[in-house]
Amino acid sequence: MKCMCKTCVIVVWIAAIVAGGLPGWAANTEEEAYTVAVGLYNDGLIDLARDQFKNFLEQFPESSHAPYIQYLLGECDYRQNKYESAIQAYQQGITRYPGNIYLDQMMYKLGRAYFLSEEFQAAERTFEELIEEYPQSSQIQNASYWLGETLFKRGKYPQAVETFTSVIAQFPDYELVDYAYYSLGWSYFNLQRYAQAAESFRTVLDNFPDSSLRLSSQMNLARSLFHLQDYQQAYQEYTAIIETYTTEESREALFWAAESLYHLQEYERALSYYQQFVESPFPEAYVVDARYGLAWCLTALDRPYAAIEAFRELIAAYPDSYVVQSSQFQLGLLLLQTGQIEEARTVFETYVDQSPSSEYANDVRYQLGQIYFDQEKYDRALAIFQELIEDSSTETYLASARFMSGGCLYAQQRYREAIAQYEQAIIRAREELQQGLNEEARANRQQLIDDATFRIGLSAVNLEDYASAVSWLSQLIEGGAPVVPYGDQVYYWLGEASFNQGNYSEAAEAYQQVLTQFPESPSALRARYGLAWAYYELQQWERAAKEFETVYQANPDGEFALETMFQAIDSYLNAGQDANAESLYALMQEQFPADPLARRAQFRLAYTSYTEGDTARATTLLQNLLAGLPDEEAALLDLRIDAHNLLGWCYLRVEDFHQAIAQFEAVLGLAQDQDMRSRALLKIADAYYSLEEYRQAVSLYTQLLQDYPDAAEVPDANYSLILTYFHLGETAAYVQASKEFVDTYPNHELTPSVLYQLGDHYIQEQEYEHALELFQRLVADYPASEFQDEGVYGIGWCYFKLPDYPKAVEQFQTFVSRFPESEYVPDAYYGIATSFFHQQEYQQAITYYSLLLNSSPTYPLNDRVMLKLGTALINTGDLEQAVDVLQRSIDQYPDQPTLAEAFLRLGYALATQGKCEQAIPVLGRAVAGGEAVIAAEAQFRIGECHAELGRRDRAIVEYLKVVYLYPNQPSLVARAQFRAANIYEEIGKEEEAMKLYQKLIATAQDAALVEQAQQRVTDLNQELPRPQE
Incomplete structure (x- = not known):
């Protein structure tokens, strides 16, 4: 009965509390309040308990139960997921009641509250403090584990790995140790340490058969193996999941099994798994990727039409998915592959319009540019490739876009711009080769470099920059073999460039390589044709003739047939094999009787006769040719002109100048070409010059200058005018024409000659200053001229005559040093010696006079040399030697114009020696044969001798x-x-x-x-x- 009453009282009491609220009720004692509050908490009446806990702390703040009550107050909020207020309660307990026995519990739950409220930094700090300050706490395992989870949440995966590893090592029996392994695996996974991740997930599977994490662990094990690219093992794990689990979640393994097989290139099996997954997809998020993979499997299985359909269905079903753009791109490529060019172009154009900044936009632009290029829409293609170049995000396509831009410009014959693009393509490709590409990418980049190099070479050929062409094309040959599959083209164009550069030996070698290494090449015949021309230019006439004949025989009806026959005739004529030439000429007349080249071959025979010196035969052939040429045939007008011209040369050779004039006048009557007319007019003038009809020559030379002021013959006409004025004795006109020539044509080959002749003219006129200026100009401006020695000597002579003897000596010595083999060396020695003589440097004069006598015993001025030498010896006091030299001079040159002076000097030397009796008759010879000045001095010396005696x-x-x-x-x-x-x-x-x-x-x-x-x-x-x- 008591019990019942008590029970009834409690029930009524609780009901009253519920109905009226506990705050209005106050316990009588601390213990009663504590018992009621804790009882409410333990019975799960959290809200009532929270109120009682607060009341307790207000009424009994100093109670020994206060720390525990504060802790339970936080627990009330924690259990109701009110983590912010729980955090405040735990913090108050830690702050208000330091040293209480519940501190480790409070700190642990504070850390958990922080964790659950996603305040991970505070949670990390709290768990670390708990572990450090309360290593013996009953919560140490939990705190360590949740510290690892907190570090994981904060992305501190290395610290999380360390923490989970420590938990596993220290607490192997911890109830959450399987979770520790699982989280350790995830930490490794996020660190991309997939091997360790796989090991951790596998530990869960091997050691915890009842763990709720088995399915997740096996999925993550497979995922780790997948990332390790161990697709075979990953596939096995996924299939194990498929076979073991029938839950909806396990269907995700179907998708990843398909992905693994795709990477294993087992496309048929991958296709089957993708299809199974698509039939009942879970998770739904993978369905787009599955259908995308399915389409790619069809592509890889070379089922392009099915793949096209799959991509189209994917795009239609999921127009906003992330794979739409790549699917559109691949759809366009498949359409290109199946020849559906217009459809592909439409797909690509639509893509660019709708998604200009998407991931695949540049890939699409590039393919679209390729389509435009193949359709010869070069402007549109170029615009797209230039957009790719200007877009800083298109580094992948920089080299290719540059190359294709070059291709567009090349196709438009904009070769210089094409070269610039190709060069940039090469630079970019070389940079990419330094970036550690895989073997296939490296091969592609090298091929681009080679192709661009070849295209630059071709562009240079088209620009006639043959040196550059040779330089670029040569880069495609290593060790005598081409590095590209189109080596025949490389060698052929290398030959063409070398030929046009004038390097015929190199051209012949390149053409020969085509014939040797690529005998079946479509370019073989053209290469042989080029080889024939190279031999022709090398004047290897017989080889050229044989190659021309071979080209003709290989294709007697081809485009080269007639020309090669003509060139073979020409080559045989140059080789001196006239019989072969005549034989081919007969064949040519038989096969091509009406062709102008047959008549040109006749002209060539005449030309050969002319060049071989058989002028009579050449004249006959040309006369016959002119007689047989129909006047009305305009196509042969140039041949008629050439024939008249060559016939004129024939007449010039035999000095039949009147006939020559007639032929060149015929040229003037027929030719419209200004160059031909100016040449003919020059030859007519030259003929009149040769006939010494100088006035007529002057008139014609002047006419040429007036009518054809830009003709190549103008310098020759001006030079001939100089000579004509000279012959006419018109000195002023001669000088004026010479001055104008050297000023107008400073680089002409005849200018040094004109300078020298004009300088010599001034010497004859004793205008040495003018002559000196011209000779100095000759020496300074024309160092390679054949008149260099005459110029240097002329400078010395002018200084000698001015007189400036020191400079004369310097110039003559320079002359001897530079031109020791010149015919003017004796004159230079004479100039040096005489300059020293005039400067009274007699010993130097003696040295050079003696050198001259010894080196040039037949020098025409040796009589004067010996006179000067004797005089110099007298002045140095070497009288005996002076007497010997002067006596020899008189004996060797009894007719010398200075004989009287020689007798005078000899008599003076004898008298000076005291041999006056011998001197008197010698001096008498000087008196008798000399001019007044010599005779007077000799007479005086006779008086001196008699006085001496x-x-x-x-x-x-x-x-x-x-x-x-x-x-x-x-x-x-x-x-x-x-x-x-x-x-x-x-x-x-x-x-x-x-x-x-x-x-x-x-x-x-x-x-x-x-x-x-x-x-x-x-x-x-x-x-x-x-x-x-």
Whole structure:
């Protein structure tokens, strides 16, 4: 009964609490309040318990139960997922009641509350503090595990790995250890450490057969193997799931099994799994990928039409899916593959319009550009490729877009722009080769480089930049073999470029490589044709003839037939094999009787005869050719002109100038070509020049200059005018024409000649300054001219004549050093020696005169050389050697124009040696044969000799002969008067002496001598007796 009453009371009490609310009720004691509050909490009446806990803490804040009540207050909120208020309650418990026994529990639940409210940073901090401060706590396992989960949530996967590994190691019996392995696996997975992830997931499967994580672990194990690209093992795990589990979730394995098989390239089986998954997809999110994979399997199985249908269905069913754009791109490629070009173009154009910035937009643009290119819509293709180049996000296509841009420009014959694009393509491709591409990508990039290199070579050929073409094409050959599959084209165009560059040997080698390495090439015949021309240009006439014949025989009805026969004839003629040429010519007339080339072959025979010197035969052939040419056949007009022209040359050769004039006038009558007319007019003028009809020549040369001022013959006409004026003796016109020529044509080959001739003219006119200027210009501006030696010598000669002897010596020495083999070397030695002689550097003069005599014993001026040498020896005091040289000069050159001077110098040397008796007759020879100046000095020297011999009377007579016989030699006259007066004094005839002195004073111009005579007069006046008054 008591019990029943008690029970009834409790029920009523609880009902009253529920009905009226606990806050209005107050327990009598602390223990009763504690018991009620805890009882409510334990019975699950969380809201009532929370209120009682709060009331308890308000009434009994210092109670020993307060920490626990505070903890349970947080638990109320925690159990109701009110984590923010739970966090506050736990924090208050930790703060208000430090050191209480529930602190580790509070901290653990605080960490969990933070975790569940996704405040992971605070959770991490809280769990770490708990582990550090309460290592013996009963919650240490949980705290460690949830610290790992917190680190995982924060993306701190390395720390999560470390934490889960520690939990597993320290607490192997922990109730959540399978979860620790599972989370460890996920941590490794997110670190892309798939091997460790797989090991962790496999541990769950192997060690925890009852774990609720088995399905997830096996799926993640398979996923890890998939990421490890161990698709076979991944496939086995997925199939194990499919076979083991029948849940809806296990159908995801169907999708991944298909993906694994796709990567294993087992497309048929992958297709089956994709189809199974699509029939009942789970998860639904994978259905797009499954259908996408299904379409790709059909593509890989080379079932393009089925693949096209699959991609179209996918696009229609899921127009907003992420694979639509790539599906559209692949659809376009499949349409291209099946030849549905217009449909493909439409797909690509639509794609670009609708998704210009999508992932595959650039791939689509590139393919669209390719379509436009193949359809020869080069402007549209170029615009697309340039867009790809300008778009900074298209690095993948930079090299290819550059290459295709070059292709578009090349097709439009915009070769320079094409080269620029190809070069950029090469640069980009080379950069990509440095980026560690796979083997296939590297091969593709190298092929692009090779193709671009070839295209640059072809562009350079079209631009006639053959040196560049050779340089680029040569890069495609290594070790004598091409590095590209179209090696025949490389060699052929290398031959063409080399040929047009004038490198015929290299061209022949390239053409030969086509024939040797690629005998079946479509370019073989053209290569042989090029080879024939290369031999022709190399003047290997026989080889050229045989190759031309081979081309003809290989295709006698082809485009090269007639030309190669003609060239074979020409080559045989050049080889001197006239019989072969005549034989081919006969065949040519038989097969092509009316063809102009047959008549041209006749002209070629005539030309060969002319070049071989058989002018008569050439003349006959040309006359016959002209007689047989129909006047009205305009196609052969150029041949008629050439025939008249060559016939004119034939007549020039035999100096039949009138006939030559007639032929060249015929050329003028027929030819419209300005070059041909100007050449003919020049030859007519030259013919009149050769006939010495200089006025007519001048008229025609002038006409040529007026009518054809830009003709190539103008310089020749101007030069010929110079020569004509010279022959006419019109000096002013000659000089003016020469000056105009050198100023107008500074780079003409005849300009050095004109400069030299004009300089020589000025020398003849003794205008040495003008001559010097011209010779200096010749030497400075034309260092490779054949007139260099004449120019340098002319400079020395001008300095000699000016006179500037030091510069003359320098120039002559330069000449000898630079041109030791020149015919002017003896003249230069003479100039050096004589310049030293005039500078009174007699020893140097002696050296060079002696060198000249020894090196050039037949030098035409050696008589003068010996005279100068003897004179120099006299001046150095080497009288004996001087006598020897002068005597030899007189003996060797008895007719020399300076013989009298030689006798004078010899007589002087003998007299100076004291051999006056020998000197007197020698000096007499000088008097007898010399001009006044020589004779006067010789006469004076005779007087000196007689004076020396003491023959005073005879000496006076000889001196006075100078006075009376050579009055036009005032210097010697004065000296002779003075010496005669001196002797008169010596023999005591002062009055006669006085007369001579006075006469000298009155007439002499030598001031010093006059002064001496005046002194003698003064002295004699003092010595002579005065007349008596």
